[in-house]
Amino acid sequence: xxxxxxxxxxxxxxxxxxxxxxxxxxxxxxxxxxxxxxxxxxxxxxxxxxxxxxxxxxxxxxxxxxxxxxxxxxxxxxxxxxxxxxxxxxxxxxxxxxxxxxxxxxxxxxxxxxxxxxxxxxxxxxxxxxxxxxxxxxxxxxxxxxxxxxxxxxxxxxxxxxxxxxxxxxxxxxxxxxxxxxxxxxxxxxxxxxxxxxxxxxxxxxxxxxxxxxxxxxxxx
Ligand code: ADP
Numbered sequence: 514x515x516x517x518x519x520x521x522x523x524x525x526x527x528x529x530x531x532x533x534x535x536x537x538x539x540x541x542x543x544x545x546x547x548x549x550x551x552x553x554x555x556x557x558x559x560x561x562x563x564x565x566x567x568x569x570x571x572x573x574x575x576x577x578x579x580x581x582x583x584x585x586x587x588x589x590x591x592x593x594x595x596x597x598x599x600x601x602x603x604x605x606x607x608x609x610x611x612x613x614x615x616x617x618x619x620x621x622x623x624x625x626x627x628x629x630x631x632x633x634x635x636x637x638x639x640x641x642x643x644x645x646x647x648x649x650x651x652x653x654x655x656x657x658x659x660x661x662x663x664x665x666x667x668x669x670x671x672x673x674x675x676x677x678x679x680x681x682x683x684x685x686x687x688x689x690x691x692x693x694x695x696x697x698x699x700x701x702x703x704x705x706x707x708x709x710x711x712x713x714x715x716x717x718x719x720x721x722x723x724x725x726x727x728x729x730x731x732x733x734x
Contacts, residue, residue: 514543514705515564515674520573521728522559533559534570535728541674541707546700547733548719549709556728557709558678564707565598565676566590599667599675603682605659607651613662614638614647620666637665641695657688664695674705681715693718 522534533556541547541564549557562568563575566582575582577597582590599620607616617634638644641661651659660680667675677696681689693715700706708719716722724732 514545514578515541516576517560517564517570518574518576520560520563520570520575522556522563522568522570532728534563536573537725537728537730537734538573539723539730539734541705543673544700544703544705545721546697546706546719547708548716548722549707549725550711550713550716550722551725555725557725559728560725561676561678561707561709565600566594596670597673599670599672601660601663601667601675601677601680603679605651605663605683607659607663607666609651612648612650613643613654613658613665616651616662617665617669620669634665634669637669641665655688657684657691660684660688660692661695664692668699672704674707675699677706677708679709679711681710681712689715 516539518538520534520537521532524531524533537556537560549560551557559568563570566575569583577593582593585593608619611619614634617638621634635644638647641664643658643661643665646654646658651662654662660683664680675696680696681692684692689712696706696708697718708715710716722733723730
């Protein structure tokens with residue numbers, strides 16, 4: 514489904530350069546649940562962004578099925594992402610002046626007409642236990658509710674793949690478990706899930722764990 518082959522990414526720094534990804538190769542198969550672990554600064558986020566078409570590698574290729582996503586122009590890549598990829602971030606990235614409902618609707622507006630956008634925002638908010646909060650701004654929501662809104666925004670377009678960057682990183686164990694339950698349910702329903710985590714218990718919920726150290730994949734590719 515997604516295949517990265519020998520990808521490298523070098524960032525220039527004030528003093529020298531840093532190799533965020535170093536000849537990394539991995540394949541994510543349709544329907545898999547994969548966790549990505551590794552020390553801070555080892556290249557996990559860069560890998561996830563590269564898989565999601567948001568960070569052009571300096572070397573190597575990323576295939577979506579038979580197609581090379583970085584051969585597409587920016588518009589085609591963002592259309593592909595809008596339709597197929599649901600991103601979830603540690604810091605939620607909600608629009609502060611939009612209500613919960615409106616934040617979720619942003620997820621739909623990013624999807625193109627080809628997406629199977631049949632999901633009703635209300636039923637999704639209901640499923641995520643947010644119905645009573647739909648007219649609230651992010652600042653009026655608890656941390657757990659904010660992350661559930663961010664999940665709803667990612668899920669509303671029924672993405673083929675969810676890319677989650679430490680989705681429980683800012684949450685207490687109980688709300689973290691709620692988020693993991695939602696991801697597990699999505700996976701059971703057939704969605705591919707790739708999740709960065711620092712939590713070994715969450716990593717163990719995945720079918721496969723990829724470990725990255727100094728930009729190199731050392732386990733699980
Ligand atoms: P992780 O997610 O494992 O913490 P990252 O992928 O965020 O690691 O970062 C890997 C390395 O690349 C780090 O040294 C980080 O500082 C550096 N890096 C990441 N993004 C940028 C950027 N946009 N500009 C400069 N350096 C970056």
